[in-house]
Amino acid sequence: MDGSSSAPPALARGSGQRLLVAVGDRDTAELLTSTLESAGYRTGAAASGAEVARRLGEHRFDMIVVDTELPGLDGLAQGPLRPAYRPPVLLLADCASLARLVPELGAGERDCVTKPFRIAEVLARVEVLLRDAGPGGRRGRTLDHADLSLDDGTCRARRGDRVLDLTPAEYRLLRHLLANAEKVLSKEQISRCVWGEFRGDNAIEQLVSRLRRKVDRGGPALIHTRRGFGYWLGEPAAPG
Structure with missing residues (x-):
């Protein structure tokens, strides 16, 4: 808690989209399905890669929320288990970078939430993925x-x-900066886009610093600080 008296923003809500929750741990699966249903989504569940393939064959899902440690997930890449279509995928993973993201579910829209995850972040990433994958999305x-x-x-x-x-959080930050190039974004705007909630304790400064080292290494700086306001991406004006 940061001591602020303002009420937290309402969690993102769905409009009946169908989500497949592919998680082997029963307690985690129940937590996710009940939370997603309370947020306005319809859910199905799968506890193995084979069950994912079966459920995808029975219904067309708008998104899959999948634990990268799901048993039999590698079988989806081959033969009759390979899905006929590729819905966006939200991965729950102990991952350090996007290079590890599961290839078996295809090259469609995807994002990653690291475990142990926060429900607010899962809901925020679901909303963004569905929006980006829909008509007029990205x-x-x-x-x-x-x-x-x-x-x-x-x-x-x-x-x-x-x-x-890039890590998933660095990727989301860079995407947000690029989509708003030349615009100054506040720490709160960035934090809610990256994590679905506001995080203090220098979390944004540390994330921006890590991304800046990767992006600006060996080239002109593109990520800048506007002290007291936030951060922006662009080429600084040449001195007059």
């Missing part, structure tokens, strides 16, 4: 500025010829 969209580019279809970012090895 599925497959490429964002770029100067020699910096980000491909939402493959979850890859590059600075010139250099591939950037």
Whole structure:
């Protein structure tokens, strides 16, 4: 708690979209399905890779929430278990970078929440993924500025010829900065986009610092601080 008297924002709500919760641990699966249903989504459950394939064959889901440690997940990449379509995927993972994100579910829109996860963050990432994958969304969209580019279809970012090895939080921060290039974003705006909630204790400063070291290494700085206001991405004006 930060002592603020203002009420926290309401959690994102769905409008009946169908989500498949693919989690092996029963307690975690029940927590996720009950929370998602309370937030306005319809859910189905699967406890193995084979069950994921079966459920995808029975119904068309708008998204899959999947634990990367789900038994039999690797079987989805082969033969009859391979899904005929590729809904967006929210991964629950003990992952350090996007390079580990499960390839078996295809190259569609995806995001990652690290475990142990916070329900508010899961709900926020579900909302963003569904919005980006829907009509007029950003599925497959490429964002770029100067020699910096980000491909939402493959979850890859590059600075010139250099591939950037980003964590999920760094990737979301860079995407938010690129989508709002030349605009100053407050710490609260960035925090709610990256984590679905406001985090203090220098969390944003540390995240921006890590991303800046990766993006600006060996090239002109593109990520800047506007002291007292926030951060922005762009090329600074040449001195007059």
